[in-house]
Amino acid sequence: PSTQEEFLHTFNTINLAGKQVVLACDAHPKMIGHLSEKLVNRFVSGMVVKIQTPDFHTRCQICRQYFRTKNSKLKTQNSPVPESVIKYIAENLRTNVRELEGALLKVIAYSALKNNNINLSMAKAVLTEHLERCDPIVHVSDIESAVAAYFGTTPTKIHSPKKDRTVALARHFSMYLTRKHTKMSSSEVGRFMGNKNHATVLLACKKIEEMLKRNAEIHWQGPDGNKVCKARTIITHLEASL
Structure with a gap:
C-alpha cells in the first residue's frame, strides 16, 4: 500500500506538470489484483488500449x-x-x-x-x-474476456464475490481454461480472479472436468434470456476464440 501511495503522488506530480505517463501490462487496470481504487481510477482516466500481436x-x-x-x-x-x-x-x-x-x-x-x-x-x-x-501464448485476460462475452457477463463480475449461476459458471470456466492454457498456478489464478484461494480454483476446475466428462447440459441466464448448451460445446467454442 505504501508503495502504491508513493507511486500515486509521483503520478499526480507528473500529470500536474503536463507530462505523460505510459504504462504497460497484460491486463486491464480494473483486472489487476491488489491495485488500489485510486490508482485504477487514475489509469482508466487516460487512454487504455489493447495492443494486438502484429499481423x-x-x-x-x-x-x-x-x-x-x-x-x-x-x-x-x-x-x-x-x-x-x-x-x-x-x-x-x-x-x-x-x-x-x-x-x-x-x-x-x-x-x-x-x-x-x-x-x-x-x-x-x-x-x-x-x-x-514457440507455442502460442494465451493470456488470462483474453480468457476472461472470451468467457465473459460468451456468458453475457463481465470480467469485473467474475472477480466479484457474486455467486449467481451465470457469474459462477463464467468464473469456473475462466479458472479451468486459465489452468489449462497458461502456466499460472492455482494460487496465482485465484489471486488474479478476485483474491480467491487456491482451493476455490481446484474445486472450480474439478466441477468443469466432471461436466465435460458427462457432457452435462448447462443452463444459465444471458442478457436476452435463458441459455442452454452442452459443456463440451461451450469449451470448444471458448477455446476456438482464444
Whole structure:
C-alpha cells in the first residue's frame, strides 16, 4: 500500500506538470489484483488500449527492417534476404516481436558463422527446434474476456464475490481454461480472479472436468434470456476464440 501511495503522488506530480505517463501490462487496470481504487481510477482516466500481436504484413516489415539493420552492422549478407525467408519466418512466428527477433538473430548468427548468404533451406534447418518451442501464448485476460462475452457477463463480475449461476459458471470456466492454457498456478489464478484461494480454483476446475466428462447440459441466464448448451460445446467454442 505504501508503495502504491508513493507511486500515486509521483503520478499526480507528473500529470500536474503536463507530462505523460505510459504504462504497460497484460491486463486491464480494473483486472489487476491488489491495485488500489485510486490508482485504477487514475489509469482508466487516460487512454487504455489493447495492443494486438502484429499481423502477417507487419511481421514481414519487422523482419526486413531487422535484417537490414543487423546486416549493415555486421556486413554478413552481400545480397538482400530472399522474400521466401522473410515470409517463412513471419508465417511461423506469430506470438510476439521478441520471439520474432530471437529467430532472426539466430539465422543471422548462423549465416555469419558459416559465411553463407541466408536462404530458405538454411532458415528452415536453423529454426526447426526454435519453432517447436514457440507455442502460442494465451493470456488470462483474453480468457476472461472470451468467457465473459460468451456468458453475457463481465470480467469485473467474475472477480466479484457474486455467486449467481451465470457469474459462477463464467468464473469456473475462466479458472479451468486459465489452468489449462497458461502456466499460472492455482494460487496465482485465484489471486488474479478476485483474491480467491487456491482451493476455490481446484474445486472450480474439478466441477468443469466432471461436466465435460458427462457432457452435462448447462443452463444459465444471458442478457436476452435463458441459455442452454452442452459443456463440451461451450469449451470448444471458448477455446476456438482464444
